[in-house]
Amino acid sequence: MRYLITFFLSLFITACAVHVDEMTVEPTMQKFDLTDSESDGVINARDQCPESFSGAQVDNSGCGAERLEKVRRNLLVNFANDSYIVESQFLPEIAALANFMKEYSETKVTIEGHTSKVGSKALNKKLSQNRAEAIKDILVNKFAIDESRITPIGYGFARLLLEGDDEYIHARNRRIVAELSSEKSFTNMKWTIYSVDERIE
Structure with a gap:
């Protein structure tokens, strides 16, 4: 009887064991380019006015208002x-x-x-x-x-x-x-x- 209890307990522990995958050593690649060449707060990917100068007040498209x-x-x-x-x-x-x-x-x-x-x-x-x-x-x-x-x-x-x-x-x-x-x-x-x-x- 003791043998059966030990056998079933062993099966239970084996079934609940956690499997750990080895972490990859490769760095995570940036999916999107978040570069902001002008430092105006608008990334290059959606900057419609890439040649605006530093200090200009720009809208969400990276374009400065003219007045x-x-x-x-x-x-x-x-x-x-x-x-x-x-x-x-x-x-x-x-x-x-x-x-x-x-x-x-x-x-x-x-x-x-x-x-x-x-x-x-x-x-x-x-x-x-x-x-x-x-x-x-x-x-x-x-x-x-x-x-x-x-x-x-x-x-x-x-x-x-x-x-x-x-x-x-x-x-x-x-x-x-x-x-x-x-x-x-x-x-x-x-x-x-x-x-x-x-x-x-």
Whole structure:
């Protein structure tokens, strides 16, 4: 009897044994080509615009959108009250604008000077014009941008960003706005060289 039990137990263990296949030593081959030559986030296999340049904003097909429009942004340049002197700490912001204009030689820029509502209308009109002219002078004399591409204009306090009468609001209203325009279309970029309205000028 003990012999039969041992025999059947042996058969049961043999039937339940796990069979392990030896793993292949060959590497797994990539089935699809996931190469992205331009590093734009779209693989070559479905990139319909393989020659788009680095930094361009592209759609799901890898193509950049072309635009022909004006772009307005605040430059992060702050002025002391009743002053149009541009301090050296703001030069990198102006340099970024100059570099953009050098890269896109067809662009022109209107530099708008704005003031707070402190003082007379005539005084602020002249002050805002001087601020815009100061930015133009730096673009021309320090960064070699052709002056024919730059139009400075002062609006005084005619286009206030915020209404009110405290120092924070006055500081926000003392601002420079750069409006870029082009007669030709150019590719949308992912980045911007400008500050946004939430920054204090």
